[in-house]
Amino acid sequence: MVTMRPTRAPALGDQLAAVLRDQIVRRHLQPGTHLVEDSLAAEYDVSRGPVRDALRQLESQGLVESRRRGFFVVGLSQEDINDLYELRESIELVAVTRAIGRVSDDQLRIGREIVQEMIACADRAAAADFADADMRFHALLYRIGGNSRLIDVWEAYEPVFASLMQLTVEEDVDLHPSAHDHGRLLDLLEEGDADEIRAELREHLDGARSRMAHAVQALIEGAGEERAS
Structure with missing residues (x-):
């Protein structure tokens, strides 16, 4: 008998990162776009914590960069x-x-x-x-x-x-x-x-x-x- 293990749903930050990553790769979010934490939290109905997690993930992958006024889209050349x-x-x-x-x-x-x-x-x-x-x-x-x-x-x-x-x-x-x-x-x-x-x-x-x-x-x-x- 095979015991089925429950699978854990992706964390909200991971889910949001996936959505934003796809938009960046497809250029729905253009290079230079300012990603405002409060606006993203309101748009996707999440707290600012998952938004920060998502933006840090995207920064580690080179898709966004952190500047003095927040995060901005870098995109892919x-x-x-x-x-x-x-x-x-x-x-x-x-x-x-x-x-x-x-x-x-x-x-x-x-x-x-x-x-x-x-x-x-x-x-x-x-x-x-x-x-x-x-x-x-x-x-x-x-x-x-x-x-x-x-x-x-x-x-x-x-x-x-x-x-x-x-x-x-x-x-x-x-x-x-x-x-x-x-x-x-x-x-x-x-x-x-x-x-x-x-x-x-x-x-x-x-x-x-x-x-x-x-x-x-x-x-x-x-x-x-x-x-x-």
Whole structure:
């Protein structure tokens, strides 16, 4: 008999950070926007404590900055996208290299279940669900690698990548190639070929970086046209 454990709902600060993060990434909140604690608390019907927690999270992720008059939106530039993916490639290459020889049958099974979930999402063009499964797949790679410091770095930036991921999968006409790419990574992990899996991961992340840059550029140009009109 399996005992089900109750899951804890995300803290209000985490929930608000997720909402604001998505608005910042999508440029609904433009760079330079002053985020006033009292106004946010009233808008989202929360106390100032969760608002402060959310703003501190976003500051640690480089999306807002604290000035003398409060917090202001920084947003994401193309240089930021490159920096984020340079960081991700560096740590994820280490994670998958460590994962070789460490992966268990149960972990492979979980990975294949996630890939099948991604294929099912692609079948019904469920972009948001696909993005969620994609992030869980990569989180699994870090857990298999077993380096707690790498996991800490990944978890610190995972929310930003999750928001960005939503943008790119929404642009993809067909999500099946991406799903199969993840299956290929899992096959290489099982085969234990370090050079092959590092090459495959680099190509995978380069493609993601390119699509991300295109999506962000479209948002920047769209925001510029909206201001000009």
